[in-house]
Amino acid sequence: MNTYFEKLGRTVLERWRQQNFSLELFPELARIAMDENPPSENVDLEEMVHEFLANDDQPQQGHSGFGQPELVAFNDQRFYIQILFWMEGTTDIHQHEFSGAFHVMQGSSVHSEFEFAGAKSITPHLRVGDLQLKKIELLETGRTIPITSGRACIHSLFHLDTPSVTVVVRTHHDPGTGPQYNYLPPHIAIDPIHADALTMRRKQLLDVLENLDHPSYAAHVREMIETLDFERGFHTLHHTMDRLMALGEWESILELFQNKHGELAKGVADTLVEYLRREYITQMRHHIDHPEHRFFLALLMNVQNRKDIDALIIKRYPGNSPTEMILSWAEELIEPTEFGLTLLDAAFPESIDVDMDTQFYLLLEVLRNALESNAIPAEQVEIHKAITSSCLRLLFT
């Protein structure tokens, strides 16, 4: 058992007991205990790993899929301390059914906090509303942030370094503060724990039809959208959108859903399009490991406008021009494919027949023009469209 965490756990337990185990006071109490003796300064990670691997005297471990992996470093009936490794972790935007505090023990992360304005429950497992970014900041090693359960604390983390290691002092479960919603920006919240077995099996059955290239795939989805309720219909759209887009059926089936559900369905199209954008960035994160490029992806994923993107770049790279930083990252991220060059998911238009060197030059030239809001010459309109409709599009808001 690691003596630092044993001591931290005992300290938190004793102080919390003195507060009659008040749930309200726990996050601040946990934060103060970690800030007094920060794990980032007091724990030797190599030593901790060695001790965990070779010594059987460890707290009871869990089966949680959270973290890559999660180690339990202290375990009490009322709370526990977890050490979370993140190799390429990007958390969904989520809220918690527990409270406490987390500490960045190694690495750094982009931390975004949100509120869900005008929220309305459609079912106990799905809400619609307007997800708004309240605050975004860079968390460097050593920072500690309190977590409160429920809707007051909606956040996401994008880890910049591999591995990033966080320590969480947390309750097991705060009754009455669930569900632990995941948020699909900008308009939908879903309960990720709720298991609708029929929906799951239907999705699997649709996958069978997709794999068989079944000619009735779209017709089946269309019928589902016509007959199912909002929640099951939304999950069906979410699951099938990629395939429907490839089949050229997406627009008409989405319209069917919108006509059926009217006002309620208003935010669904934007949410699903944004879901695809975020999915793409998450996928990119698996093979982009340069910390500066990861930072760029974190900005694209989490920041909603250019002003905030520039502010975070200046904070992390003081003295540099944000536009020049973005252009240099773009230059490094341009890749060849068999059809031409791509910058992330912005493909150089096949309709413009020029060699690779010219494509490279033009992609950067058009990106610069778009970033600097310059007029776009007629011959660059197609390239501009490819860039401004890609996952880079938030750079131009």
Ligand SMILES: [Fe+2]
């Ligand atoms: Fe969290």
